[in-house]
Amino acid sequence: MATPPKYIGKNEALSLLDSKELLLELESAFGKYSSGKDGGVQQPLRSVISVDKHHGFLAVMPGYSATDDALATKLVSFYPNNSDLPTHQAWIMLFDPTNGSLLAILDGESITMLRTGLASAVATKHLANPNSRILTILGSGVQARSHFQAMNLVQSFEEVRVWSRTPANAQRFAEEIGAKVFETPEEAVKDADVICTVTFATTPIVQQEWIKPGAHINVVGACRPEWQEIDCSLMRSAVVYCDSRDACLRESGDVILSECDIYAEIGEVINGQKKARWEETTVFKSVGMALEDVISANLLYQKFVKNENGLALTSFG
Numbered sequence: 111m112a113t114p115p116k117y118i119g120k121n122e123a124l125s126l127l128d129s130k131e132l133l134l135e136l137e138s139a140f141g142k143y144s145s146g147k148d149g150g151v152q153q154p155l156r157s158v159i160s161v162d163k164h165h166g167f168l169a170v171m172p173g174y175s176a177t178d179d180a181l182a183t184k185l186v187s188f189y190p191n192n193s194d195l196p197t198h199q200a201w202i203m204l205f206d207p208t209n210g211s212l213l214a215i216l217d218g219e220s221i222t223m224l225r226t227g228l229a230s231a232v233a234t235k236h237l238a239n240p241n242s243r244i245l246t247i248l249g250s251g252v253q254a255r256s257h258f259q260a261m262n263l264v265q266s267f268e269e270v271r272v273w274s275r276t277p278a279n280a281q282r283f284a285e286e287i288g289a290k291v292f293e294t295p296e297e298a299v300k301d302a303d304v305i306c307t308v309t310f311a312t313t314p315i316v317q318q319e320w321i322k323p324g325a326h327i328n329v330v331g332a333c334r335p336e337w338q339e340i341d342c343s344l345m346r347s348a349v350v351y352c353d354s355r356d357a358c359l360r361e362s363g364d365v366i367l368s369e370c371d372i373y374a375e376i377g378e379v380i381n382g383q384k385k386a387r388w389e390e391t392t393v394f395k396s397v398g399m400a401l402e403d404v405i406s407a408n409l410l411y412q413k414f415v416k417n418e419n420g421l422a423l424t425s426f427g
Contacts, residue, residue: 115203116214118414123220126413132406133228133263137380139405140232140353142177144377150176153400155357165191173400174207180408181207184218184400188333190310196252197310198222202407214414216407219252225402227256228263229353230328233376233394234304235264236386237351238326242303243268248295248315248339249308250274250283253330257306258287265304273298275309296320306330312337318344321391329395332363340393342368348393349373361397 142149153173160167172183186200200218205211245267247254258270270289274280277291284291292298295315299305305327307316312332318341321327327348332339345368352358355372358365365372374384376394 112211115212116411116414118214118216118410120217120220122414123217123224123410126417127221127224127406127410129224129228129259130263132224132409133231133260135405135409136225136228136402137232137235139175139178139401140229140375140377141380142175142377143354143399143401144375144381144383151401152176153354155360156400165189171398171400171403173404175401175404175408178405178408179207180404181205182400182404182407184222184403186218186222198252202403204407204411214407214411216410218403221403221406221410222398223252223256225406226253226330226396226398227260229396229398229402230257230306230330230394231260231264232380233328233351233396234261234326236376236379237388237392237394238265238304239324239388240265242326244271244302244304245269246271246273246298246302246305247289247308248273248298248306249331250276250279251308253308254283254306255286257308257328257330258289261304261306267304271298271302299325304328307332307339309339311339314338314341316344317341318347323391324389326388326392327394329364329393333361333397335361335363335366337363338367340364340368342370344391345370345393348391349387350393350395351376351379352394353396353399357397357399358395362395364395 143151156169156171158169166189169186174181182204184202202216202218204214242265272284272289273292280291309331378384379386
């Protein structure tokens with residue numbers, strides 16, 4: 111009889127996962143993904159259904175890493191109009207790749223929050239000017255907070271700026287992190303070295319003429335083919351990198367509507383196949399990959415089991 115799966119909740123995920131360690135694991139995973147068959151990654155494009163009656167979406171994201179021998183799938187719902195519940199709700203199922211049995215059900219919201227910010231941090235590590243001084247975050251939700259923490263793992267900023275469509279939320283977030291609130295996106299991004307757009311915008315909130323040459327922009331929102339955060343001229347003039355070329359060409363409105371060229375996947379930079387052109391204006395467009403969830407869930411499960419065994423030994427010691 112199969113052993114019942116373990117449940118690993120938000121509190122366990124946040125206490126057991128070390129951001130610096132996970133950043134390095136994700137960096138390695140991006141390289142494997144961009145190595146093709148030699149990387150041992152299987153990851154189809156996510157399957158999404160629209161729940162039009164309730165203005166929501168449900169996505170399925172399976173993936174397997176042969177080198178890590180990790181197999182998982184994420185179920186994630188996206189309801190942008192939610193007010194009493196999170197807009198994103200997610201659960202990750204981790205399987206034993208040797209026999210297909212379910213090892214664990216893991217809280218997907220905390221893992222998604224962490225790995226998304228850290229994916230942008232990997233890109234920033236390689237693509238931003240190493241002497242970056244000013245960080246701007248457009249947005250004030252969960253991913254804004256995650257990105258603030260992640261950006262500070264790879265850069266030392268002297269100034270942090272915040273803008274949000276909801277001024278009260280922007281003020282609350284700014285007070286939490288010691289940032290300055292700006293009234294418009296234009297003011298917030300002026301002279302910024304690193305910019306993170308983590309909003310629910312469906313039309314562009316950042317224009318080309320506002321961005322200083324050599325800035326790096328992590329474009330995280332606009333997760334639908336018809337949505338944009340960045341204006342088309344900026345996408346076409348910048349050096350564009352992405353997490354997955356195939357996924358962005360199908361899912362990212364910023365890429366699809368601008369018809370921009372994608373210079374490289376971030377994994378190609380990590381592998382030394384493409385250059386990190388940080389002297390120029392760069393964009394990292396991420397839509398999120400199942401591989402990130404697979405790697406994160408596998409790491410968390412290993413730590414959870416080790417911790418569980420350690421507690422058992424202590425109790426009988």
